[in-house]
Amino acid sequence: MTTVPLRALRSSFRTRRLTSLAIPAAILAYLIYLAISFDVIGLAQRASLENAKVLLSDFVSYKTHVTRSNRDGHLSVAIEGEAKGTYPAGRLPDWVTVAGDTTRIDLGRGHIVTYSPDAARYVVPGYGAIDIHSDGSKLTLTAPKPIPDWINVADTRISVTTGQGRFSYSRSKVETFRYQFGWELFFFTLDSPFYGKSYGQLTSLLTAPRIDSTQSNAALMWHDFWHNALWHHSDVAWAMGETVLMAFLGTFGAALVALPLAFFAASNFAPFRGLRFAFRRLFDFLRGVDGLIWTIILSRAFGPGPMTGALAILTTDSGTFGKMFSEALENIDEKQVEGLRSTGANALLRARFGVLPQIAPVLLSQVLYYLESNTRSATVIGAIVGGGIGLLLTQAIQTQKDWEDVAYYMILIVLMVMLMDSFSGWLRRRFIKG
Amino acid sequence: MVDISFGPTPGKRPDPASLQGGYLLQSRRKRLYSTILLVFFVALMAAGFQTAQDRNAGDFLAGLHRLDDFPREVFSEAWTNRANLPALFLKFLPSLIETLNIAAAATILGGLVGAPLAILSTHGLARWPRLAPLFRRCADVMRAVPEIVIALVLIFVLGAGPVPAVIAIAFHTAGALGKLFSETAENADLKPVEGLASTGANWAQQIWLGILPQVAPNWLSYALMRFEINVRASAILGFVGSGGIGYDLKIAMQWGGGKYDQVVAIFLLLFLAIVAIDQLSSIARNRLVKGR
Numbered sequence: 001m002t003t004v005p006l007r008a009l010r011s012s013f014r015t016r017r018l019t020s021l022a023i024p025a026a027i028l029a030y031l032i033y034l035a036i037s038f039d040v041i042g043l044a045q046r047a048s049l050e051n052a053k054v055l056l057s058d059f060v061s062y063k064t065h066v067t068r069s070n071r072d073g074h075l076s077v078a079i080e081g082e083a084k085g086t087y088p089a090g091r092l093p094d095w096v097t098v099a100g101d102t103t104r105i106d107l108g109r110g111h112i113v114t115y116s117p118d119a120a121r122y123v124v125p126g127y128g129a130i131d132i133h134s135d136g137s138k139l140t141l142t143a144p145k146p147i148p149d150w151i152n153v154a155d156t157r158i159s160v161t162t163g164q165g166r167f168s169y170s171r172s173k174v175e176t177f178r179y180q181f182g183w184e185l186f187f188f189t190l191d192s193p194f195y196g197k198s199y200g201q202l203t204s205l206l207t208a209p210r211i212d213s214t215q216s217n218a219a220l221m222w223h224d225f226w227h228n229a230l231w232h233h234s235d236v237a238w239a240m241g242e243t244v245l246m247a248f249l250g251t252f253g254a255a256l257v258a259l260p261l262a263f264f265a266a267s268n269f270a271p272f273r274g275l276r277f278a279f280r281r282l283f284d285f286l287r288g289v290d291g292l293i294w295t296i297i298l299s300r301a302f303g304p305g306p307m308t309g310a311l312a313i314l315t316t317d318s319g320t321f322g323k324m325f326s327e328a329l330e331n332i333d334e335k336q337v338e339g340l341r342s343t344g345a346n347a348l349l350r351a352r353f354g355v356l357p358q359i360a361p362v363l364l365s366q367v368l369y370y371l372e373s374n375t376r377s378a379t380v381i382g383a384i385v386g387g388g389i390g391l392l393l394t395q396a397i398q399t400q401k402d403w404e405d406v407a408y409y410m411i412l413i414v415l416m417v418m419l420m421d422s423f424s425g426w427l428r429r430r431f432i433k434g
Numbered sequence: 435m436v437d438i439s440f441g442p443t444p445g446k447r448p449d450p451a452s453l454q455g456g457y458l459l460q461s462r463r464k465r466l467y468s469t470i471l472l473v474f475f476v477a478l479m480a481a482g483f484q485t486a487q488d489r490n491a492g493d494f495l496a497g498l499h500r501l502d503d504f505p506r507e508v509f510s511e512a513w514t515n516r517a518n519l520p521a522l523f524l525k526f527l528p529s530l531i532e533t534l535n536i537a538a539a540a541t542i543l544g545g546l547v548g549a550p551l552a553i554l555s556t557h558g559l560a561r562w563p564r565l566a567p568l569f570r571r572c573a574d575v576m577r578a579v580p581e582i583v584i585a586l587v588l589i590f591v592l593g594a595g596p597v598p599a600v601i602a603i604a605f606h607t608a609g610a611l612g613k614l615f616s617e618t619a620e621n622a623d624l625k626p627v628e629g630l631a632s633t634g635a636n637w638a639q640q641i642w643l644g645i646l647p648q649v650a651p652n653w654l655s656y657a658l659m660r661f662e663i664n665v666r667a668s669a670i671l672g673f674v675g676s677g678g679i680g681y682d683l684k685i686a687m688q689w690g691g692g693k694y695d696q697v698v699a700i701f702l703l704l705f706l707a708i709v710a711i712d713q714l715s716s717i718a719r720n721r722l723v724k725g726r
Contacts, residue, residue, distance in 0.1 A: 038535075051591050245482050287712070291666065297505055300503070302490060302492040304491045305491045307492075376606075380582045380671075414578045417577075417578035421578065
């Protein structure tokens with residue numbers, strides 16, 4: 001045994017400790033540089049907390065607008081203020097009561113809003129009554145002094161914001177928003193006979209006499225749900241199907257294209273070196289150009305739609321698969337091929353019976369892994385080529401108000417990807433482990 | 435082994451006389467199954483292409499001969515203005531660097547979140563073994579979220595810029611790396627951990643000194659692979675959201691004819707960057723995993 005000089009050992013420890021400190025320090029320095037170059041401090045100031053609040057509250061709740069026109073006195077109660085979510089005249093929600101010219105809105109927890117001709121009153125528990133009177137051109141506010149900052153007074157508009165809702169009075173209209181938890185009208189819209197029924201009532205309706213004489217209640221129920229005018233369930237289902245279709249066609253199409261080509265790029269199958277080199281560079285090119293550029297080029301030729309998305313995935317992944325498959329081909333056991341050659345089998349038969357059975361599990365496992373990852377890519381590509389759930393998502397985000405739709409799509413996308421993940425995992429286990 | 439010493443296994447044994455027939459029957463059935471599967475698969479592909487075709491704006495066969503129209507138009511215009519290209523390369527270089535920075539930041543942040551997630555969800559290493567499935571599920575959900583979803587929502591809140599893209603990619607990366615890291619950590623040798631435990635080291639010290647040195651090469655290799663993927667993702671996010679070279683590409687594309695030299699400059703920059711990163715990272719990964 002040789003004695004290691006103690007000093008050398010110590011200094012080697014010291015260098016090691018220094019390097020182990022240097023790496024985190026370098027990463028930290030890089031992150032600080034990024035924070036400066038991305039202007040994170042400026043971003044913190046620009047970030048809109050108001051938007052974040054709107055977004056989060058819209059994700060889990062909905063608001064109902066109770067609007068009275070001050071010109072003709074017409075009252076409308078509409079979910080999210082949309083025409084398709086407007087309550088029919090005789091069937092207002094139970095927290096809105098109309099008696100003659102006065103409308104009473106119960107916002108819960110003792111908050112009561114009353115509309116009367118040319119006036120409105122909002123009773124806030126613990127504060128008092130806020131009275132607004134309009135004489136045609138001017139609004140007068142009567143409320144306990146001092147006026148708190150959640151009451152906003154201007155010449156033409158007075159608005160009140162409380163934890164229970166929002167109220168605003170202007171010359172043209174008086175409007176109250178009530179916020180409620182959940183996604184309203186998710187199953188049935190207001191014009192459906194099934195709206196507002198409990199699960200028990202719905203089940204008993206299945207066997208009850210027909211509401212619509214032309215079809216059974218179950219069919220009607222399905223129709224009303226599937227063609228829901230606010231949530232568009234059938235369109236969403238189609239969009240999801242398109243996204244999965246893009247991923248499926250792209251992935252398996254790429255595998256079918258890449259498999260024969262990979263033989264030319266594998267060193268033990270390529271007829272001569274030049275050809276192998278050419279195919280390798282082709283695969284590198286397909287991969288390197290990247291899905292984004294392929295998507296742009298292909299959508300110019302084929303127009304927007306799922307086919308274009310599928311072809312974009314197919315093109316990019318042909319390169320990826322070509323490279324992986326040719327590597328797998330280079331690692332096969334030559335003995336089986338030799339055995340087949342001794343029986344006089346030609347190149348095609350040797351490939352089919354000598355090579356394919358060896359590499360099939362590896363290839364299939366790689367392809368299935370990409371199927372899941374391409375489902376995610378198909379969402380993004382769909383946003384560019386205009387197909388699938390990616391398109392719906394970007395459209396919903398661009399309106400900047402249908403955040404409940406965005407939340408719905410997000411949940412569906414995550415579920416879809418996880419489902420594809422377990423499906424491809426299941427297939428992998430089934431085919432590869434027997 | 436036990437069966438041999440305790441006599442033959444119960445059940446019907448193959449008849450040696452009709453061995454050949456049995457084999458042929460079996461292989462015929464196997465072939466039938468694979469044929470059915472193949473036919474089913476081909477039918478599925480055909481039906482799928484037909485559906486995609488029906489829902490597409492343009493026809494596949496009609497579009498095929500138009501495939502090179504756009505590249506030819508773009509490249510011919512860029513060729514006439516080829517003198518501009520070096521200047522354009524310089525002009526878009528900062529955007530390319532931003533795209534790469536987004537990818538790098540997202541990979542680092544994703545790795546920093548993914549590593550503890552991986553350790554906490556690994557059997558045998560988890561700090562709270564009962565919560566391990568929960569952390570694993572967390573990683574699964576994070577992995578399932580496409581970058582675009584988070585990026586677009588964050589752009590609404592944070593405003594346009596590179597930061598939403600970083601957060602979005604990092605979120606997905608944390609889940610993806612969490613899974614890969616955990617698979618590596620599962621195969622780590624536990625003896626160093628035991629040794630450290632016997633000296634009274636706490637859990638963090640056991641992981642830091644006993645596990646990390648073992649898994650570091652593989653983890654780094656996975657992180658590099660993820661970086662390659664993230665560069666592409668960051669380019670795409672720029673195109674749909676904002677920030678980096680993808681955004682410049684979108685602007686140049688929207689301009690249409692007249693700015694195609696810019697489009698080509700961006701195409702080439704992106705292509706060269708991706709190829710270079712792929713090559714460098716593959717060399718580095720080979721060194722890390724297989725030794726020099």
